[in-house]
Amino acid sequence: MSRSGADLALLLLGGFRSLVDSATAELARRGHEGVRPAHDFAMRAVAAGADNASELGRRLSVTKQAAAKTIAVLQERGYVTREADPLDARRKRLRVTPLGFEVMRQGEEIFEELRAQWERRIGPAELARFEDRLRELVGTEPVRLDAPGWVAQDLGGAGEG
Template sequence: MSSDIPGFELPLRLLLGFRVLIDELHAELGRQGHPDMRPMHGFVMQAIGRGSTTAVDLGRTLGVSKQAAGKTIDVLERIGYVERTVDPHDTRRKIVRLTPHGVDALVRSGRIFETLRERWVGELGEERVQALVTDLRKVTPPDLFRLDTPGWFGTL
């Protein structure tokens, strides 16, 4: 089977599509009161969710070391998105949870992604966007919220 499109273009276009959406998301989050949010923060905040976690568990979920998770927690705590508290069941452990500011960022992100999807629909049409998502579902694992991408990219 032959194609005028080289094989390497597919992953690069998928990555660029992701990058365009994430860049537009963060530009809008900045306008809506979250100028310090960075793409990595979204992975971390999704991993914490509405519950709580520890640096060890967060590192495991993200595929990074406890130290790397701890550094990101430090940043998010400093800019007001998470807070650390003592685990009521084990006072030696610190648990991390989102602050109201962090929850607000996630809620706004969801709304912004809906707006961005609608822009794509305006450009490509509803049927093509639906087909794109349907086709990607066929060739990707079912776990939509796989959050270990930071660890997968690794470090230099």
């Protein structure tokens, strides 16, 4: 078996993809079809203060147009809303709706369930060692959830699915 750096990167990516694909499928089974990681990242950025397309684009490292497409999808599905700015009636501010917060909560719950599945497969001690080694290699905060531009590349197709 090859043990190249590229193989390691692909294994790590495969683990990420396996978890995300499983979470996406489970969200769909729970009635939230078409939710993608980029949608979760966008909702988290809005919840953290990205209240317009320009700011959302900056936080996600995508164009304003891509952010606007994502906002449109999230609004259509009822996950975000535009509300009048109390300081400027001409301005509309983005807000995550209760349904949007519920989708994020369910996503977190699903990832906990998936982690538990991995723990059952390889054992609690082995999973803890694996997580410790990953933290050692990539740090305690390897990815900021409100600024994953490289993952958000599918925002241009946010209206699909």
